[in-house]
Each structure stands twice: as C-alpha cells, then as structure tokens.
Amino acid sequence: MMPRNKHADDNRPPLLAVAEAKQRILDGLGRTATEKVSYGSALGRTLAAPVYAKASVPAFDLSAMDGYAVRGEDVKTLPARLTRCGESAAGHPFTGKVARGEAVRIFTGAKVPDDADVIILQEDVDAMSEENGITITIKSGNPAGKHIRRKGLDMEKDTPVLDAGQHLSARAISLCLSAGHIELEVYKQPRIGILSTGDELVPPGTTPAKGQIVSSNAQYLADFVEMNGGIPINLGIARDAAGALAEALEAHAELDLIVTSGGASVGVHDHIAGDLDGANQKVDTVNQTQIDFWKIAMRPGKPVIFGKIRNIPLLGLPGNPVSSAICAMIFLAPAMAHMQGRHHQDMTFHAMLASDLRDNDKRQEYLRATLAYDAAGRAIVTPASLQDSSMLSVLANADVLIMRPPFDPARHAGDQVTVLPIPRLF
Ligand SMILES: Nc1nc2c(c(=O)[nH]1)N[C@H]1C(S)=C(S)[C@@H](COP(=O)(O)OP(=O)(O)OC[C@H]3O[C@@H](n4cnc5c(N)ncnc54)[C@H](O)[C@@H]3O)O[C@H]1N2
Numbered sequence: 001m002m003p004r005n006k007h008a009d010d011n012r013p014p015l016l017a018v019a020e021a022k023q024r025i026l027d028g029l030g031r032t033a034t035e036k037v038s039y040g041s042a043l044g045r046t047l048a049a050p051v052y053a054k055a056s057v058p059a060f061d062l063s064a065m066d067g068y069a070v071r072g073e074d075v076k077t078l079p080a081r082l083t084r085c086g087e088s089a090a091g092h093p094f095t096g097k098v099a100r101g102e103a104v105r106i107f108t109g110a111k112v113p114d115d116a117d118v119i120i121l122q123e124d125v126d127a128m129s130e131e132n133g134i135t136i137t138i139k140s141g142n143p144a145g146k147h148i149r150r151k152g153l154d155m156e157k158d159t160p161v162l163d164a165g166q167h168l169s170a171r172a173i174s175l176c177l178s179a180g181h182i183e184l185e186v187y188k189q190p191r192i193g194i195l196s197t198g199d200e201l202v203p204p205g206t207t208p209a210k211g212q213i214v215s216s217n218a219q220y221l222a223d224f225v226e227m228n229g230g231i232p233i234n235l236g237i238a239r240d241a242a243g244a245l246a247e248a249l250e251a252h253a254e255l256d257l258i259v260t261s262g263g264a265s266v267g268v269h270d271h272i273a274g275d276l277d278g279a280n281q282k283v284d285t286v287n288q289t290q291i292d293f294w295k296i297a298m299r300p301g302k303p304v305i306f307g308k309i310r311n312i313p314l315l316g317l318p319g320n321p322v323s324s325a326i327c328a329m330i331f332l333a334p335a336m337a338h339m340q341g342r343h344h345q346d347m348t349f350h351a352m353l354a355s356d357l358r359d360n361d362k363r364q365e366y367l368r369a370t371l372a373y374d375a376a377g378r379a380i381v382t383p384a385s386l387q388d389s390s391m392l393s394v395l396a397n398a399d400v401l402i403m404r405p406p407f408d409p410a411r412h413a414g415d416q417v418t419v420l421p422i423p424r425l426f
C-alpha cells in the first residue's frame with residue numbers, strides 16, 4: 001500500500017462558490033449604529049432613514065426661459081401687441097397680476113406672475129427697450145404651460161425623495177439640500193482593522209533587507225476602506241507565528257471587521273485559518289474564534305477565509321497583492337456596503353474579446369484586462385497575457401476584470417464576455 005501523502009486532501013469538500021461566499025460574509029455582518037451628520041460631511045455615507053421634502057420644489061411656478069409672461073387669450077391671434085407692465089427676475093418676483101393686454105418681462109428661474117399662463121421666448125418678440133410701459137409685438141407663441149416649471153415638479157412637500165440605504169453621492173446631497181435638510185441620518189462609518197501578516201514584510205519607506213519585501217497590501221486596503229465609507233485602522237504587520245493574530249488585536253477592541261492579508265494558505269507558515277479554528281489558541285474561549293469558510297472557487301483568491309475572533313468578523317484575504325486587491329473588490333466592497341445599510345451592486349457590461357481564452361476550470365475567474373473602443377464605438381477587451389496574482393504591474397494598468405464562471409468553455413476573439421470595471425480609484 002502507498003504511504004499516504006501528508007499534504008494531500010483528496011477528501012476535501014468542493015470549494016465554496018463565490019456567490020455563496022459573498023452571501024455568507026453578508027450574513028455574518030451586522031449594521032453599524034446610526035448618527036446625524038452635517039451635509040458637508042455626508043459624502044459617501046449611507047442614509048439610515050428616508051428623506052422627505054420639507055417643501056415643494058420649485059416652491060412656485062417658474063419660467064424655464066427668458067422672455068415675456070402673458071395671458072394665453074392675448075396671443076391667440078398673432079402678431080399681438082401688448083404693453084409691458086413689469087419685470088419678474090430670479091429672486092425678484094413680480095408681485096402684481098397680469099391684466100388683459102399686458103406682458104411681464106420674465107427671466108429664467110423667475111416666478112410666473114399670477115394670471116399669466118404662457119411664456120413667450122424673447123426671440124419671438126420685438127421690443128424697442130427694456131422699459132416698462134412700452135408696446136411689444138409678439139410674433140409667434142407657445143402653447144399654454146410650455147416653458148413653465150410647475151410648483152412641485154421636482155418634489156412635492158412631504159413626499160419621500162431618497163430611501164434609507166441610499167448612497168450619498170454629491171448628487172444625492174444636493175437633492176437633500178434642495179429638499180430643506182442640512183443634517184442627515186446616516187450609518188456610522190465601520191471601523192476596519194487591517195492586518196498584514198508575513199515575516200518577509202517591512203513597512204513602506206523601509207529598505208528591504210535580503211529576503212524582505214515592502215508591504216503594499218495594507219495601504220491598498222486602507223484606501224479601499226476609506227473610499228467605501230469606512231475608517232481604516234492599521235493593525236501593523238504580524239509575524240508568521242501561531243497566535244500572532246490574537247496578539248495583534250490586543251489593543252483594538254472597537255472594530256467592526258478585521259481584514260487580514262497573507263497567511264491564508266496551507267503552508268506551515270500560514271496561520272490565519274489555524275488561529276481561527278482554535279487549533280493554535282491556548283485558551284480558545286478567550287479569543288472566541290470561529291471559522292465559517294476557508295477556500296473558495298475563485299481565481300485569484302482561493303484561500304479566502306471568513307470567521308470571527310473575539311466576536312469580531314474577520315475576512316482573511318490572500319497575501320498575493322492582486323488576489324488581495326481583487327478579493328477586496330468582490331467581497332469587501334459589498335461587505336462594507338452591507339454594514340452601512342446599503343446593497344452593493346456590481347455594474348458589469350459586455351465587451352468583445354480581442355484574443356482567445358482557454359477553457360476555465362472549477363474556479364470563477366477574474367482576468368485583468370484593458371478596455372478600448374473601436375471606430376464603431378464597440379467595447380473591446382484585451383486580457384493581459386500574464387495573469388500571475390503577484391503582478392501589481394498588470395493590475396495597476398488594467399481597466400476591467402473579465403469575469404468567467406467556473407467551467408466557462410474556451411472563448412475566441414470576437415466573442416462577448418462579461419466585464420467588471422475597476423473603479424478608477426482602485
Ligand atoms: N500548496 C499550496 N500552495 C498554495 C495554494 C494552495 O492551494 N496549495 N494556494 C496559493 C494561492 S491561490 C495563493 S493566493 C497563495 C496565498 O497565500 P497566503 O495568503 O498564505 O499568502 P502568503 O504566503 O503570506 O503570501 C503570498 C505572497 O504575497 C506576498 N505578500 C504577502 N503579504 C503582502 C503584503 N502585505 N504586501 C505585499 N505582498 C505581500 C508574499 O510575500 C508572497 O509572495 O498561496 C498559494 N499557495
């Protein structure tokens with residue numbers, strides 16, 4: 001009988017699918033508490049309560065054009081001669097009424113005077129001056145109501161304009177201001193601890209000695225957390241030793257999520273999974289560790305881990321910089337959205353392949369690729385020829401990830417594939 005290979009794990013369960021891994025991460029995360037913030041600090045936050053319009057916007061009927069406000073009955077027959085009786089400008093409304101035979105000079109954004117129901121563009125009017133009392137000639141008209149923005153067109157008083165869970169973009173914040181709000185109820189920013197692991201790592205700014213490398217993952221993850229509305233907490237670099245994870249957390253109890261990079265795989269120097277399943281803990285009950293899953297059907301990103309330590313959820317990302325970066329896009333972005341009460345939706349589209357791809361195996365794949373448009377405006381995607389998960393040079397120059405499901409058959413130049421844009425900041 002052949003001796004059993006110590007490293008083989010032939011009875012291993014099938015790797016967890018990416019979608020299921022994502023769902024299990026979301027299921028394992030709570031929402032942060034809520035707080036009120038001023039509009040100037042609200043960018044990127046998520047609304048915890050719906051926003052209602054405090055007043056109708058516009059608050060009164062406005063002219064959408066520069067011209068003259070008249071009564072429809074006066075311009076049924078053209079040309080029509082009317083007397084200019086006043087002016088309505090933005091911020092300076094005409095307070096009188098428009099009588100028969102009269103016209104009010106009006107400008108874009110100005111209140112439409114009472115009794116006027118037609119706006120005539122100034123291009124359609126002969127007027128000798130900008131004086132009140134002059135006679136003007138209307139050469140052509142517009143139907144009643146055209147070029148008038150009615151009261152409540154944008155929002156009606158007391159109606160909802162944004163739902164809870166809405167991401168506060170600059171657009172959404174300007175809507176809130178227009179709706180009369182200067183304070184918004186939002187989810188607190190999740191505090192995300194970032195721990196790098198590896199005896200070879202030195203912090204940026206340190207010249208690596210032989211065998212050492214500069215740690216680049218932690219800064220990527222910190223930027224990623226910040227751009228996704230969280231507060232990154234640098235937990236430093238843990239050495240490749242059993243129990244190093246718990247030690248690194250000692251001074252950091254107030255975390256909503258821990259993200260580690262490295263030490264996720266199966267080597268004897270990889271300790272994250274071991275630290276989580278209790279095998280490396282002397283007193284397991286102190287650290288309250290749990291492992292939900294380890295290893296998923298994803299390339300790059302196979303050794304991803306999800307678990308808990310001291311009741312804090314932990315997402316263990318692989319050390320390879322490209323794996324860590326892509327796993328953040330696929331798992332950390334939706335996780336952070338979820339913690340802040342928001343649903344994350346990957347925005348994918350289809351593009352035409354510029355070169356052939358061989359058939360895929362059992363792992364869902366995310367290929368680094370560049371995007372260009374041909375003369376007909378079609379999106380053309382070119383996968384990088386080298387896809388090694390250590391190659392930041394490829395990732396940093398990529399525009400999109402080509403997403404390939406497990407067992408995707410061979411694809412050929414000209415085929416349509418699904419692509420996921422890499423946001424410019426990442
Ligand atoms: N026998 C097997 N070996 C490996 C497997 C496997 O299934 N069986 N999986 C491979 C895959 S896939 C990946 S991904 C890696 C992930 O390994 P780890 O998460 O344990 O990562 P490390 O070994 O710690 O590091 C990998 C690589 O990345 C560099 N690194 C680590 N941290 C950083 C950082 N903060 N900044 C920059 N670079 C970093 C590290 O020096 C290594 O070169 O495992 C495979 N092995």
Ligand code: MOO
Nearest residue numbers: 300301302323389
């Ligand atoms: O899955 Mo690893 O993340 O190939 O490099």
